[in-house]
Amino acid sequence: MKNLKDKVAVVFAASGEIAGAVARSFSRHGAKVYVSARNPDAANQLAREIQSGDGWAEAAKVDALNETEINDFLGKVVADNQRLDVVFNGIGAGYDEMGGRPATTEATFQQFMAPVEKICGSQFLTSRAAAKYMMQTRSEGTILLLTAALSRSKLSNVAGITAASAAIEGLTRVMAAEWGKSGIKVTCICPGAIMETKRISGWIEATARQYGMPLEQLIAQYKSLDILKTNLTLKQVGETAAFLASETGVAFNSHIVDVDCGKLNIL
Secondary structure, three states, X not given: OOOOOOOEEEEEOOOOHHHHHHHHHHHHOOOEEEEEEOOHHHHHHHHHXXXXXXXXXXXXXXXXXXXXXXXXXXXXXXXXXXXOOEEEEOOOOOHHHHOOOOOOOXXXXXXXXXXXXXXXXXXXXXXXXXXXXHHHHOOOOEEEEEOOHHHHOOOOOOHHHHHHHHHHHHHHHHHXXXXXXXXXXXXXXXXXXXXXXXXHHHHHHHHHHHHOOOHHHHHHHHHOOEOOOOOOOHHHHHHHHHHHOOOHHHHHOOOEEEEOOOEOOOO
């Protein structure tokens, strides 16, 4: 199905695995996709992949924490198309940016704030810039944010990224309320851990080393919380994003959409 046929979609932080999957799904569903990242090689590679599959894609170097670059990029997209239909920001934060996983009593203020400033700050910047252009062009588009299931989990030594994840959910509801009168939909995607990604596989390996646990035991411990005995995939996350950006997906406006096949430890 071409749920997004003739739609103009923008993906920020497209060098990430989730953002890449979302961009591919947007293209498969007929959207014209602009992909951006701080790493121009990664963005160009993704654009070429989409083009090789008969999709339309254009790449740009954009820092999703730089307000000027964000505005200039979206301004070009709107100038080229006179509309802006879908925006997704897939920015993430690694444990290395937080100094590992320090206890809350030991983490510095800078370590705590790092993921708040990066992932929540970036979502704020890209979303509000997108909303301004959607209002100007009367596009009545969809803005999709990304958070992590940490927002409703109870894990130790991850105070900063847990706070940032919860903040993104609150930001989603506020923006949906403010911009709904202009026909703009705002929804947040909350995936569970995707085992096929480098970030999750790397985190599991690092945790196993840190606590001296067999890797298989840690994986089994995580999987024991699955309601369905299946693994969430990047493609499923991408297809969910495409659905939420479609006309049918409007029913989920302002919601936090869990994409995890069901987890016993997530509220």
